[in-house]
Amino acid sequence: MGAIHIGTASWTDPTLLESGWYPAEADTAEKRLAYYAERFPLVEVDATYYAPPAERTAELWAARTPPGFTFNIKAFSLLTGHPTRVTALYKDLRPDTDKRTVYPDGLAPQAYEEVWTRFLAALDPLASAGKLGAVLFQFPPWFTIRRDNKQYLLEVQKRCAPLRAVVEFRHASWFTDDNQRETLDFLRKNAIPYVCVDMPQGHKSSVPPVLEATADLAMIRFHGHSDKWTSKDIHEKFGYRYSKAELKRWAPRLRELADQADQTHVLMNNCYRDYAQDNAGTLIDLLDGDQAA
16 A cells, blocks of 8 residues: 545634634744645645745745655646736736736736646645645636547646646546546556546536546545535535545545555544644544554
8 A cells, every 4th residue: 555645724714713723832923834734745835726825935845844744735726727817927927917816818828828837836845845846727617528628638648748647636526426537547548647526516616526547646625515615605515524434435446446456545634723733633543543453
């Protein structure tokens, strides 16, 4: 079985800071990251979806964490085809528009290329320190299984190389009937890691919990089962605490997934108060207990 690394999709959420999970003495960004890194070997940075990171920020992340710690970086929204706030773009690349958001085709081709270049370059300090695990491309619900979308997955992989791009879908067409095998075969053929998900079902963005590794890195993100999944309030959307019984049922499935890959990353994305940190700690205990048994 390959190594399983467990972490959460945030260490700076305001509701986490309010929850009391951090001790009073962890009163700076540096101390909070150090405290988190003592307890988990992995973290996902979601803030980079909303605004591209600065290289200096990545330098600080690398410097403030111990050897072997891993950051997964969520790709900037523009690079996954999501609507992107104009104010989130680099100032010199912003289009002359009255619109609040833009899509990739709303930028001049040269500006779009420059966004790619700057985004990836900002991750160099993490890559140089051996602390960059993967760049997560979470595609929107309208990114369906089509030939041009498959080609874009290959383009993403090529643009990111030698960094590792991993892909998460939010449209069931990738897994409907025979499409599931087609999707997994395509990803395996091209060694593109698939991001498995646990999430609410019955919505347009719902994807079933298909646990398959398509490369030497496997990944699963736990989004919870909130009954307010369609809410625009992210804390209502992801505010779900898994019970120990639920996580206990997941433990053998995670071991089976880990048997298919060299490494498996498990991310709790139910980021509300200390839900993700508590659930991640429980999963670690469950898997450690199984190994000791």
